[in-house]
Amino acid sequence: MPTAEPRGLRQAAIDWLQLRSDGGIEPLTREDILDFQFAGESVRLQAPMQGIWKPRGYAAALSFRTAYTKPGEPPPYEDKTGDDGLFRYKWRGTNPNHPENVGLREAMNLRLPLIWFLGVAMDPARYQVIAPVFIVAEEPEQQQFAFTAAEDSVAAFELEGSMHEEVTRRYLQRMAKVRVHQPAFRSMVLSAYENRCTICNLGHPGLLDAAHIVPDRDERGIAAVTNGLAMCKIHHAAFDRNFLGIRPDSVVQIRHDLLEEVDGPMLRHGLQDLHGRQLMKVPAHRRDRPNQELLETKYKEFQAATASG
Structure with missing residues (x-):
């Protein structure tokens, strides 16, 4: 007998x-996600196969998933971020009354928070957890829902109906980022x-960042692996x-002026001794390696700083 x-x-x-x-920072595997229990019982939070998860007996969907796309490959679905700062998620199939589409629609109508599992890696599959998110509109002609990464329902739904479109757009874009x-x-x-770390090979994720080669404020500074380098915080x-x-x-x-400084072991071993060395770690797959044009752009910036330093 189905239960609510x-x-x-x-x-x-x-x-x-x-x-x-860790607050949405560290990705989780399918096995990690399966560990959830409520009232002493295991509860599935992610669909076993499909993208949208509406457990049997629930009126509204609980979560949805976006598959990981390898660099340079087209995504399997047309989910995307709009210029308005909202994300889009495609219907399941083309039938608006498919139970999974009904589940997302009901979550919108009830203003319920959902969990978004965003694929960021495979073998094994790993997902970034973005929660809560809220569906704020349905776009039937495009067969999709619009949802926001605003952190509470009041902000999500009040912003969606706001008269101040530019302020709303900027807020939603900042939250998405x-x-x-x-x-x-x-x-x-x-x-x-x-x-x-690509520079020193340090292997502690808590001490590592993803450095943009070209900053994201630049029109070329896309949030893609080919515009990124794994680096420890000092590098x-x-x-x-x-x-x-x-x-x-x-x-x-x-930088030449830094090479001439005399300070201590951190400067000597952490920076000076690296001069002229090859990167210690690069991605195994060529598709993940840094974009050469972006490296050239950043290196020209470094050369200009060296010349004026």
Whole structure:
């Protein structure tokens, strides 16, 4: 006999996922996600095969999933972010009354929070957890739903109906960047570099960042693996501030004035001794390796800083 959604389960699942993923920073495997329990019983939070998960007996969907797409390959579905700062998720099939589409529609009507599992790696599959998210509109002509990464229903639905469209758009874009694009970019880059710093090979994920080669404020600065480098925090800071450069042939360069300084072991071993060395870690797959044009752009910036330093 089908049973209704247990009271409190949805929020408990979101809280548990946030804790398990360190606030949405660390991606989770399918096995990680299967560990959730509520009231002493295991509860599935992710669909076993399809994208949308509406457990039997529930009026509304609980979660949905976006498959991981390898760099350079077209995504299996047309889910995307709009210029308005909202994300889109395609219907299941073309029937608006498919039970899974009905489940997402009911979550919208009831203003319920959902869990979005965003694929960031495969073999094994790993997912960035973005929760809560809220569906704020349905676009039947495009056979899709629009949803936001705003963190609460009041913000999500009040913003959607706001008269101040420009303010709303900027807020939603900022939330999308902070809650979705930045964590997903970090996970994809660190996965490609097997959780090791490209400069020094340090292998502690908690001390690693995903450094943009070209910053995301630049129109070329896309949040893609090919515009990223896994770096420990000190080398990330040195790279961003042009104390350290990377030639397009993957050779590390240290700014000449820094090479002449006498300070201590951190400067000597952490930076000066790296001058002229090849990168210690690069992605195994060529498709994940840094874009040469972006490396050239960043290296020219480093050269200009060196000349004026």
